[in-house]
Amino acid sequence: MGRHHAAKFIDSLRLHVRGGAGGTGYPKYGGVGGPGGSVYVVAKEGCSLRDVVRRHPTKRVAASGGGNSQARRILGEPGTDVTVQVPVGVSVIDDCGRNLGELDADGSSVLVARGGPGGCPTNQYNGARGQAHTVTLDLKLIADVGLVGFPNAGKSTLLKAISRASPRIASYPFTTLRPSVGTVQYPDLRQLSVADLPGLVEGAHANEGLGHRFLKHVERTKLLLLVVDALGFRLSPRHRHRSCLETVLLLNKELELYKEDLLLKPAVLVVNKMDLSGADAVLRDVKAALRDLPGLLAEVPEELRPTRALQLDDVLAISARSDARSVQRVKWRLRELLDLHAEQRADPAATENQAAARLSAQTAEAGPRLV
Template sequence: MVWTSRICFRKYGNFVDNVRLYVRGGTGGMGLPRLGGHGGDGGDVWVVAKKDTRLKQIKDKHPDKRFIAGVGSNSSIQSLRGAKGEDIEVFAPTGISVTSDHGKMLGELNREGDKLLVAKGGRGGSPQSGFLPNKGQTRNIRLDLKLIADLGLVGFPNAGKSSLLTALSHAKPNIANYAFTTLKPEIGKVMYDDHKQVSVADLPGLIEGAHMNKGMGHKFLKHVERTKQLMFVVDVCGFQLASNTPFRSAFETVLLLSKELELYKEGLLSKPAILVINKMDLPEAQSHFQELEAHLENKEESIHLFAEDVIPKSLMHFTHIVPVSAMTGLGLPLLKSLIRQSLEEQDTIDTEAQRNQKILELRREIPPSSIPSWGVPQPT
């Protein structure tokens, strides 16, 4: 038995996936020339990953978005070495990338407790600086949330991703029969009878040229990077964005989606993926599905029927191909079961890979001289 629950729904307007901040390290304290005293260093500004934190909380609690660390204490007769200024910690969710205002990557916070120094305090006054302190580092930085979910829905606009998320998780994203209904990521959670939960992310629809930041472009693609697996959602009857754009069959849609992911970051095609063929309740859906199946079974031959600019270097491998109707519920129980199966298989593989990596690291740490000679062939 599988049942669903609305667990984690973010309404449009409340979801914040990036924020810009002004950060400044504290100025150092004055030195004391006649006694050779050192002023205290200025405080530092850190970004710290903390559980149950959202970027929106930063905007709400700090509307000016300015974080300035404390000034170092001056050297004095009572304390020749001045105290360091107070550090400032900016708490952010895990899955954050931090960049400078020039676009330089400063670091990522992927686990709770990870810390990143974003503005260093100035040195206190000392004999080397003529007892004059230095100012702290000043920066404008950007925090970007790369959404973390078990499964990311990938598809062109109007493929039925939002309807599928509703059917799977009882989340209630905006749904309408036109493109670009989803402008912000929506999260739903599928719950099973043993209380297992799987998070599913409906992401803004791709368009051709997304890798060049057309449409939602990089806003979509950056979230795809942080999902464990992908779920391609394709309209069985094909897709056409507008009257002046070409019509794409279901198989050509699969090729184009793969191409956009590949052009943005080739490694995305190595993620485990499920292919969902949606709208099987439509007239002639069965014949379209049979045509798609034939193409998928003979991919190497079928790709030559299409223009080179839609063909990816490597074809996406799908662990499962599932025909469904998000409107009638056709195929959804099977899809829910396969989602869990695929994720559990990946967890098993990842655990084994981590164990093997740990063994290799331990072996590197053991000096060769400490390995016993018994059982090891000796030179004659």
């Protein structure tokens, strides 16, 4: 069932692009050939990489050549440019790994293959070939918040509860097979976007599970929302059971191994399924352990130990399935924190004070606000 669904989602695509050749000049009259057309990649809202494949099934895109200079038309006609429409969030990478451009806004464009100049005195009136090479279109979702967690933790359930999205939810791991973005709306019509991602497993950074392929989608989010199951996680009877705290450390480690910079993003931990028996005791222990993270890290076995600890802005205990109030708290806290971090980015001078305030708020909030 699901594999098929996953196969449909394309977030990377190679295209061969070629600019048109310049037209031939006309030495007798000093006539200049028309320049070849160029190929551009342009971001368009609502477009997918699948649409690109549909429009260019051969994955080869070529612009037309410039017209030759003729006695009746001394300046050759320019070739026609071609634009390839791609989704917003695409980076264009060439075969040497160089980034040719990031298409982060609707309408932004990158020249990927320049047409050749027309024949003129400097090239002995021979039009030049256009540029030709293969580029990779690499799509990374753009969302305010990225949901990160092991499979079956309740990420999709939470997204469904705070947004208008209706993701698939089921009681087995890897229900979500492709990333999707849901919109969270507030009464004043403010909106946030939240990306629901397939669950991570141990070794995701090394491409275990759906791994790497989807971790890139959190790179452009502003805040990570880590969701863990209060009772922990076990992928299969062949795998070890991981406690709630272990899953937090493992997520920290996987993010770090994938890209250390991800740990610099603001992050919130959501401990889900608080309706299950035993969850309260777990929460108490997890909070106590997280309060002394350095001490904890010194103790845990290496397979669980990240080099660097995530900076958690908050720890929220919820039941995504059965406690609407707890879900609302997540919804509002996300907004608050995104605003706070946006202010900090705008005014770095204030950052230190606010960080200090945050820290003291965290220490003060031993109980009530965290359910």
